[in-house]
Amino acid sequence: MKKKIIAAMMLCVTVIAISAQKTVDEEYVKIGNLNDKGYRFMSGFGFADTEVDAHSDTLEERVDAEIDRVLSGKAGSTSSDYAVVGHSQGGLRAIAYATRLKQQHPEEYKKLKAVITVSGIDKGLKALDGCSEVNRFTPFKAKLENTIVILLNETKGVLGASLTIDAFAAIIGITLTPYALSWFGVNSSDVDDTLTTVLPYFNSYITAGLDNAPYSVLPEIYDMMPRSSFIENNVSKTKSIVYKRKTGENKYLTWTYKKVFGIKIYYLTIETKPVYTTYTAYFDMPKFDPDLPMGYIVGTDSNTLGMLGSDMESNVRNGIGYAVKGLDIANGINLAKYYITFGILGYHKTFATYCSTASDWLSNIDGKLNKLKGSDENDGLVAKESQFYPKTFYNPATKQTSVVHLNVLSEKPEGYTALPYNHADINPGSNLVTQSEIDNMLLRARGWRYNNETQ
16 A cells, blocks of 8 residues: 555655656747758747746756757757758757767667857857856846946047036036936946946846846846856866966165175165966867867957848947047047136046046957957957867966867867857858858768767
């Protein structure tokens, strides 16, 4: 009787567990059918999927759903060998697909002959570096808010230049409400309000991120953060290597002495002490099979505005040019008001600084966007270093080289193939050069398979 009760309880637990499993909406199972080139394609992050619910699946759930789709035959023949090619976030999922397929279905894994990523966020999106389940989106918000503050101050600087009755403006300023005063102070909550109300194109998942939504709300985006649990468990663990490098010298005067006939003679001398800076390097320890042929196609066109299209980019850059000229004029007017009044209208000097700072920011917009992306070398969205795993790692602390993985499909010594396209234009669905490189990598993968099977 006891055995029957225990069996019944176990059955109930099993039924509850199965019913509690989350089912990923078919719309978000982004692995394509087996094509005539012998691979299945994984598309990237759904920027157009604006609702928070569209990003409420973990990447593990999505990858497992993609595995299920392939094994069920919904993605084409299950009898053929195949490769997986992923673009953007699809590259990250493609690597995790290989890891989890081997863990869950080792026999089926034997059919997987290669993984190729195209502008993949293979190490996570570096723009989100520092963000985590603990820090949430705070590090990225700090970078973004600094930019918004500059642009808000730009508006105040231009308005300051346009005010002709400064005495009246001063009276208005004295009678401003506390809320208005806090707005002119520009604190973090004001920036968040501005981002979510002034910029109507801000989507709900972005708003949730700016509100520091927890992992349970936006797990897909959290999983894209560098060194996230998803990446550490399914793609590659990372070991931090802290080391120091001499970056300069400090010279200073100090008293010393010499004994002359037993008498101490003091004099000044210059002493030099080295200055060391602490750095951190990251050693990648892949979770994927080191024998699996891996291909990396890296985008190198860092022009983010170029992803808008040539006409739109031209319009935006022309608009920026006009804005810079206007800010420079406003800067001159504010300085003139300050000096003509012998500094009595001191706030105009502050307004001039606002205009100058905003002008410099807009004049160097490409460099400023690179800072938001976390690297000067990128494809307009993803840092170059995040798009591939190196063949080897040089430890700057021990000065020794370790193997990361050597089965790379690129013929380049760097272990990846760089193409001069941005994150959007490199997509193999519309880029024949990218597709040609994928074809070449697949040929090499088949050659490796043939050699391994005949040995």
